[in-house]
Amino acid sequence: MGFLFLARCACAALALLAAGCASLQGGASAAAGTSPWAGQSGIDAAWVHKTFPGKAATEFHYARLDGRDTLAVRADSSASMLRQQLRLEPGELGHVRFSWKVPGLIEQADLALRERDDAPVRILLAFEGDRTRFTARDAALSELARALTGEPMPYATLMYVWCNQRPPGTVIPSPRTDRIRKLVVESGARRLNQWLDYERDIRADYERVFGEAPGALVGIAIMTDSDNTHSHAQAWYGPVRLLPVHGVQ
Numbered sequence: 001m002g003f004l005f006l007a008r009c010a011c012a013a014l015a016l017l018a019a020g021c022a023s024l025q026g027g028a029s030a031a032a033g034t035s036p037w038a039g040q041s042g043i044d045a046a047w048v049h050k051t052f053p054g055k056a057a058t059e060f061h062y063a064r065l066d067g068r069d070t071l072a073v074r075a076d077s078s079a080s081m082l083r084q085q086l087r088l089e090p091g092e093l094g095h096v097r098f099s100w101k102v103p104g105l106i107e108q109a110d111l112a113l114r115e116r117d118d119a120p121v122r123i124l125l126a127f128e129g130d131r132t133r134f135t136a137r138d139a140a141l142s143e144l145a146r147a148l149t150g151e152p153m154p155y156a157t158l159m160y161v162w163c164n165q166r167p168p169g170t171v172i173p174s175p176r177t178d179r180i181r182k183l184v185v186e187s188g189a190r191r192l193n194q195w196l197d198y199e200r201d202i203r204a205d206y207e208r209v210f211g212e213a214p215g216a217l218v219g220i221a222i223m224t225d226s227d228n229t230h231s232h233a234q235a236w237y238g239p240v241r242l243l244p245v246h247g248v249q
Contacts, residue, residue: 033082035062037069040239041220043086050221051080058224063236065101066195070236071222077232079225081124086242088217090203094245096220098123098160099197099238105164105189108229111182114175118226120233121162122182123240125202126219129155129212138179155179155215158206160198162186171209181209195238 032038033047041047051057056078063072071082100121110116131152134142142152159182166172166184174180183205185198206214220240226233 029057029060029080029082032060032062032071035069035071037062037071037237037239040069040241041084042241042243043084043220045084045086047082047084049080050083055079055227065236068099068195068238070101070238073222073224073233073235073237075120075224075226075233077227077230079118079223079227081221081223083219083221085219086217088242090214090216092245093202093214093217095199095201095243096123096125097197097199097241097243099195100162101193101195101236102162103193103234105162105192106226106229106231106233107164108231109164109226111161111163111166111172112175114228116228117175118229118231118233119161119163120224121235121237122223122225123160124219124221124223125158125206125217126154126221127156127158127206128215128218130215131155135178138177141177153177153179154218156206156210157181158183158202158209160185160200164188183209197238199243 029049033049038047049060056076057080058073058075058078060082061072063070102120106118106120108116109118111119145153157180159180161182161184163170163184165187167187168184170184172182172184174182186196202217203214222237222240224233224235
């Protein structure tokens, strides 16, 4: 009973923590990782589509929309992500710039509840850190993740999310592990069906959300999921770009 519970928690957490827990998905989703969209991240690392055991895969396709290079994403009771592995030391952390267009929210979703933890858009940043500070439960999850996938779960994952009702600036701890925390950057239906552009200070957001200085940034991902609510979600993502400490022209 205990092992089964941990296994389910670990796989669910891995789906949100940008850990492996899966194989490369072929077809159009894999091609999205080498599209004109992917080439604008500013990091010389491949975007890889990651799927999860027992979960239908979200579809990722390159598309031109409204004059932009985009990733068109469709989730039908599914969960998977497009992930880029990299390494930026704390002193190299600058800003992250991203954009999305969302035609509709997931009505039943609630990012604070395990059984309703779905979102039409997420940007995930995974960090290294002092793992001796893990709780016993998180240490067990990390070791189980290592056994299942060959890589431990990240020390901390910061998500930028669109929430149905909580106001921008709200921090939502994951119902699965305290090492995932979600920062609401958009809320409600008022700005649906339009392009929304963001630039966030990675260090400032991490320090606000976790209450400590960040370690190295080791992964970035986008994720649209609807598996918990058994619903449909659709979105378009603009390129996700990491900016140097002093910005770009």
